[in-house]
Amino acid sequence: MKQQATSNKQLLTYLFSLLLSMCVLSSCEKDLYEDAFQNDNAKMIVKRMNKKDLEKFPLLQQKLNHIELFKNSVHNKIITDTVYNFAISTDEAVYIEEGDYHSFTFPINRKDSYGKLENLLVSKNKEGGYNTFLVQYDFSALKLKTITKEELKTHSTKFTYIDFDSNNLLNSKIGAFSVYMCSETWTGVEHEIYEGNYDGDAVDVEIIWTNTASTCSWVATTDGFFGSGGTTSSTSSGNGTGNTGGSTPNTGSSNIDIVGTLYTAPTPCTNCPDLNLMYADFLSELNNTQLSYLNANLDIKEQIKNYFNQPGASSAFALEALNNIINGGDSDFRNEVILHQSVKNNQKLKCVFDKLKGLSSTIFNDIINDNFASSKKAHIRFEIGNTPNGEDAVTLPFIGNPNDPTSAVYKVIINSNSINNLSNIEIALIYIHESIHAELLDRCFRLGLIRSISYQNGTPNIIFNDNPDISYNTSDTLFSALAIHYFHYDGGSEWNHNLFTILNYRTKMVQNLINIHPWLNSSNSDFVNNVNNDPYIVGGPYSLQQLMEYISWIGLEGTQEYNNTIFNNQNELSKKVYIQIAAKTKYTNNCN
Amino acid sequence: MKSKALILVLIFFKSYIAFPQDKKAILINYDKSIYINKDALISNVYHVYASIKSSDPRFLSDQYQFQIIGTGLDELPLEKIKEKADLNTVKKSLSFTDLKKMKACELHELLSLCKNIYLIKKENDEYFFWRLHYTGTTKNAVITNTN
Structure with missing residues (x-):
């Protein structure tokens, strides 16, 4: 008996194990797509669908066919309307189901979205068909990656009804359709990400945000500005007379009853052409003044768009540059240099700047490339003002967020009292010298050498980091060692200038000055001739190379190398002093 | 040591909280x-002064100085x-006067070593913060409004 009981127990255990295995196997056989997105709200099912999944919905396919009829080109999986720059990825969607309702959220990219993330929502209606909405969230695709539920609560979503079954899309701008705003509930759904065919463990988990939008109200819209509208209950099923006041919507007030509760999931278009997430994020953060300016100045808009295609583009710089233009200045996106209106409106400073750019449209990048053998990164603004101690020019660094290397900006102030007496070559030297300061400081910041910067009576007080936790390559290690060496040298205040003289930065500046000289020199008052024909010349005659050698020392008089090479050699010191004066008095200060 | 542990507010943040990459931080109430x-x-530079009664009888007060640097030019x-602060994080902030329990040199070293110092302000049930740079201490100084 005991043996039989044991046998029965073993059998039961076996059957239970078999049943359990079948359940597990059954689960494995199910489409893992369907299980992967089960959310904490048991009533709602959220899943990503691919083309094959979407083809199982014939009514949806009819709707998509309508969309394709209105489109001009189909490229790979993306349908693009070249008139409206409205690209829809119809082979991927997020499916949301709750009870008898379901919706599909398709990724799109539209030219006039102002950087806001947009989707095409195909939402099941009461008749069993589908209504279509352009959904605009109040944040960018980039922001979606880090957004929190608390932040989502502060955003509002716009639902624009689109009738793809008529010719409206071709006859009317999208912005003129009825727009609805609703009461929104955001739910985060954990989605496991698998590699390949969902074999094995999930490699990552993403959050899919779903927006349940109910109690929608229409808002009249012209050029993107919203008036007040009436409200209608999400459960209204009447004849669209749910309006209780407010302005008349531009079109389709009778469409109010089509807006029940809408379910959507913000979905970026990863395959859409011509989509730059950083640029879109930049646009999405602009205020109405900035957007209006860009819409009225499409060349600037294009420059900014192109800027964001550059490696290392910075939103902080682009914003500074745009505001500077709006305030009457010039901004050079390719060089990442901003000319404050005070410089733009100063004939001589602007002329020398333009001459430098005439030499090469990427002159500041070139200068940095020449000196550092790598691309320029510092974001600089040149402006006229008062320097803290009466210097001809000074570079003031600002670090907005110590954790964000792209947040550093550099203000180069050119002394308003010095400008009239500055010659063309002195101004060029200021542009080069101060740009190198900015670049050196930026590199120290990016390498973690600078912890913070404060100001004492207008002078930057740079606090070094005692233990940078950034891994260095050989070049960085050398640079870092030199910076720290000079930080400890003679009280450290000249550490940045000392870096100029090391690794031949100063020597390469000489070559920059020689290259620029023909553009700034006056043939009627040639600098070399003026110096060599001077009856009071000290030393000489000088070649252009020699003259620029001495000029390059201007501003570097506190360095160790200057002491060794010039200051401690009376003959050299006399020549340097003479040529520094000659650079001011014998070099033309008229720039035409 | 225990009281020091209470005072040294070393807060470990998760990546989604308002102070993204900070491992340790000191949060000071405004x-x-x-x-x-x-x-x-x-x-675009603001000076921040925090004055507390000195624990050293030779001095009247210790004035700790910081700077806020604007995010642009x-x-x-x-x-x-100001930037928006997360409520759970803000709960761990402290009044600067709490710090007077520390010796001045210890506090000076703590502030000098800490890379992330924030000034927290409550406005209409929301919390905001500014990033502070510690710039030093002056004895017996008092900011005097002469307007």
Whole structure:
């Protein structure tokens, strides 16, 4: 008996194990797509669908066919309307189901979205068909990656009804359709990400945000500005007379009853052409003044768009540059240099700047490339003002967020009292010298050498980091060692200038000055001739190379190398002093 | 040591909280011990002073000085450069006067070593913060409003 009981127990255990295995196997056989997105709200099912999944919905396919009829080109999986720059990825969607309702959220990219993330929502209606909405969230695709539920609560979503079954899309701008705003509930759904065919463990988990939008109200819209509208209950099923006041919507007030509760999931278009997430994020953060300016100045808009295609583009710089233009200045996106209106409106400073750019449209990048053998990164603004101690020019660094290397900006102030007496070559030297300061400081910041910067009576007080936790390559290690060496040298205040003289930065500046000289020199008052024909010349005659050698020392008089090479050699010191004066008095200060 | 542990607010943040990459931080409440003054020369720099009674009988007060640097090149009012703070994080902030339990040198070293110091302000049930740079201490100094 005991043996039989044991046998029965073993059998039961076996059957239970078999049943359990079948359940597990059954689960494995199910489409893992369907299980992967089960959310904490048991009533709602959220899943990503691919083309094959979407083809199982014939009514949806009819709707998509309508969309394709209105489109001009189909490229790979993306349908693009070249008139409206409205690209829809119809082979991927997020499916949301709750009870008898379901919706599909398709990724799109539209030219006039102002950087806001947009989707095409195909939402099941009461008749069993589908209504279509352009959904605009109040944040960018980039922001979606880090957004929190608390932040989502502060955003509002716009639902624009689109009738793809008529010719409206071709006859009317999208912005003129009825727009609805609703009461929104955001739910985060954990989605496991698998590699390949969902074999094995999930490699990552993403959050899919779903927006349940109910109690929608229409808002009249012209050029993107919203008036007040009436409200209608999400459960209204009447004849669209749910309006209780407010302005008349531009079109389709009778469409109010089509807006029940809408379910959507913000979905970026990863395959859409011509989509730059950083640029879109930049646009999405602009205020109405900035957007209006860009819409009225499409060349600037294009420059900014192109800027964001550059490696290392910075939103902080682009914003500074745009505001500077709006305030009457010039901004050079390719060089990442901003000319404050005070410089733009100063004939001589602007002329020398333009001459430098005439030499090469990427002159500041070139200068940095020449000196550092790598691309320029510092974001600089040149402006006229008062320097803290009466210097001809000074570079003031600002670090907005110590954790964000792209947040550093550099203000180069050119002394308003010095400008009239500055010659063309002195101004060029200021542009080069101060740009190198900015670049050196930026590199120290990016390498973690600078912890913070404060100001004492207008002078930057740079606090070094005692233990940078950034891994260095050989070049960085050398640079870092030199910076720290000079930080400890003679009280450290000249550490940045000392870096100029090391690794031949100063020597390469000489070559920059020689290259620029023909553009700034006056043939009627040639600098070399003026110096060599001077009856009071000290030393000489000088070649252009020699003259620029001495000029390059201007501003570097506190360095160790200057002491060794010039200051401690009376003959050299006399020549340097003479040529520094000659650079001011014998070099033309008229720039035409 | 225990009281020190209470005072040294070393807060470990998760990546989604308002202070993204910070491992350790000191959060200071914006209360009556705090005074903020705009720099006279550099338009986007603000000086922050926190004065507490000195624990050293030779001195009347210890004034700890910080700076807030604007996020751009132009002058921005403090309101524009504040950032929104997470409520759970803010709960771990402290009043600067709590720090007087520490010796001045210890506090000076703590502030000098800490890379992330924040000034927290409550406005209409929301919390905001500014990033502070510690710039040093002065004895017996008091900010005096002569307007």
